[in-house]
Amino acid sequence: MFDRLLLTGAAGALGRVLRPRLRGLCRVLRLSDIAELGSAAAGEELMRAPLQDKAAVLALLQGVQAVVHLGGLSTEHAFEDILAANIVGTYHVYEAARIHGARRIVFASSNHATGFYSQGETIDPRMPKRPDGYYGLSKAFGEDLAQFYFDRHGLETVSLRIGSSFPAPVDRRMLATWLSYDDLERLVRAALTAPVVGHTVIYGMSDNRGVWWDNTSASHVGYRPQDSSEPFRAELEARQPLIDPARPEARLQGGAFCIKGPFE
Numbered sequence: 001m002f003d004r005l006l007l008t009g010a011a012g013a014l015g016r017v018l019r020p021r022l023r024g025l026c027r028v029l030r031l032s033d034i035a036e037l038g039s040a041a042a043g044e045e046l047m048r049a050p051l052q053d054k055a056a057v058l059a060l061l062q063g064v065q066a067v068v069h070l071g072g073l074s075t076e077h078a079f080e081d082i083l084a085a086n087i088v089g090t091y092h093v094y095e096a097a098r099i100h101g102a103r104r105i106v107f108a109s110s111n112h113a114t115g116f117y118s119q120g121e122t123i124d125p126r127m128p129k130r131p132d133g134y135y136g137l138s139k140a141f142g143e144d145l146a147q148f149y150f151d152r153h154g155l156e157t158v159s160l161r162i163g164s165s166f167p168a169p170v171d172r173r174m175l176a177t178w179l180s181y182d183d184l185e186r187l188v189r190a191a192l193t194a195p196v197v198g199h200t201v202i203y204g205m206s207d208n209r210g211v212w213w214d215n216t217s218a219s220h221v222g223y224r225p226q227d228s229s230e231p232f233r234a235e236l237e238a239r240q241p242l243i244d245p246a247r248p249e250a251r252l253q254g255g256a257f258c259i260k261g262p263f264e
């Protein structure tokens with residue numbers, strides 16, 4: 001039970017999922033975003049803070065013991081936008097957490113930190129990162145930042161390399177990468193409450209068949225997924241034709257992210 005827990009990116013898709021689900025873990029849930037957050041429920045505090053604004057982020061972390069950092073851009077964008085929101089913004093969160101003595105950050109990294117591995121390969125969180133765009137690079141940076149703040153300052157992080165967290169898998173790739181909302185909650189709770197994590201990297205996926213990620217090295221986090229993409233398989237495979245297996249989006253773990261980007 002934390003006295004004050006901060007959720008950044010609280011108005012985003014996963015922020016809105018976690019907002020009611022984190023309430024039971026803290027006395028006060030502080031919510032931040034640049035987008036509209038609605039009105040505060042009992043036990044909530046709302047603070048709109050652009051992550052690029054160091055002073056605003058410093059104020060945001062005051063009195064906070066732990067952070068679930070979802071804030072920033074969650075898909076590919078121009079480098080300058082990724083730089084401001086994800087790279088500079090995440091640095092501000094860590095620096096403010098250090099200054100105010102926060103104990104732990106749960107960092108929403110992404111499978112796109114390793115998107116250039118092949119879909120046939122099983123990889124684990126200790127293998128070299130292979131980002132699939134500027135967005136993936138920003139998540140790789142965030143993980144390195146987390147390692148540095150642990151080594152230098154003892155600030156703990158669990159970096160969640162989230163797969164695809166949606167109400168249901170929407171394409172064939174997501175049969176491997178899907179993370180149900182209930183499993184997302186289980187993962188974030190485990191990451192916040194595991195006794196010792198140092199800096200741990202873990203893939204965020206449900207108990208799917210034919211996954212590409214091996215989380216054995218992060219078993220101390222205690223995450224036990226209970227959902228699976230399997231019940232969606234038959235309908236999804238019938239609805240969606242096979243993509244040419246030679247195309248990068250069918251071949252690589254990052255899927256279409258591997259060919260997206262402002263490279264015209």
Ligand code: 15L
Pocket residue numbers: 074075110111112162163164165177254
């Ligand atoms: C992500 O990191 C994105 O935030 C999300 O929108 C999905 O596209 C997901 O990865 C994915 O790989 O499916």
